[in-house]
Amino acid sequence: KQEVTQIPAALSVPEGENLVLNCSFTDSAIYNLQWFRQDPGKGLTSLLLIQSSQREQTSGRLNASLDKSSGRSTLYIAASQPGDSATYLCAVSGTGNQFYFGTGTSLTVIP
Amino acid sequence: DAGITQSPRHKVTETGTPVTLRCHQTENHRYMYWYRQDPGHGLRLIHYSYGVKDTDKGEVSDGYSVSRSKTEDFLLTLESATSSQTSVYFCAISDGTSSGNTIYFGEGSWLTVV
Numbered sequence: 001k002q003e004v005t006q007i008p009a010a011l012s013v014p015e016g017e018n019l020v021l022n023c024s025f026t027d028s029a030i031y032n033l034q035w036f037r038q039d040p041g042k043g044l045t046s047l048l049l050i051q052s053s054q055r056e057q058t059s060g061r062l063n064a065s066l067d068k069s070s071g072r073s074t075l076y077i078a079a080s081q082p083g084d085s086a087t088y089l090c091a092v093s094g095t096g097n098q099f100y101f102g103t104g105t106s107l108t109v110i111p
Numbered sequence: 112d113a114g115i116t117q118s119p120r121h122k123v124t125e126t127g128t129p130v131t132l133r134c135h136q137t138e139n140h141r142y143m144y145w146y147r148q149d150p151g152h153g154l155r156l157i158h159y160s161y162g163v164k165d166t167d168k169g170e171v172s173d174g175y176s177v178s179r180s181k182t183e184d185f186l187l188t189l190e191s192a193t194s195s196q197t198s199v200y201f202c203a204i205s206d207g208t209s210s211g212n213t214i215y216f217g218e219g220s221w222l223t224v225v
Contacts (some may be wrong), residue, residue: 032213043201043218097205
């Protein structure tokens with residue numbers, strides 16, 4: 001069974017700092033990988049989708065990379081802002097339209 | 112935003128009573144999912160559907176049943192609610208195309224069983 005791990009579970013950084021969130025998965029046979037943001041008391045909002053054939057995707061200050069062979073993805077956030085404070089989850093999709101989620105990294109950006 | 116509506120958004124119910132949560136989508140997506148999210152466990156799949164009247168169990172299906180009589184609606188029923196089913200329940204949808212498969216989530220339903 002696919003296992004998805006996100007380390008660290010929590011991260012606190014000062015405003016303006018660049019940061020990297022990590023996601024690892026055990027089975028490299030994935031169709032794609034998604035990064036989500038979840039604010040307290042809210043649902044999950046999709047941030048970036050990387051196809052299995054792609055190496056990275058960018059959206060504004062966010063850049064996600066994928067190394068399928070090593071089972072790793074990173075989410076790079078440039079020039080962090082207090083509004084970036086949230087929990088970030090990654091998910092991989094596999095056969096049978098199943099999705100496997102990490103437990104998330106809780107990010108706090110300190111003004 | 113994907114057109115997914117969950118109802119009710121918040122509910123308090125007593126142990127032993129049946130509860131039904133509804134998910135309605137306007138995207139005509141083939142796949143619909145029910146997850147629960149709990150601290151320390153992340154998102155866990157309860158049941159999913161791959162078409163009208165086609166459903167299957169997820170990893171935490173005990174105590175739950177589902178029905179999908181129309182493409183747009185996916186119902187989750189707790190037959191006899193227990194305190195361990197206090198959780199946040201998320202409905203999600205995907206179009207089922209393997210290459211560009213994206214999953215979209217509803218806003219969640221907060222259920223408290225007392």
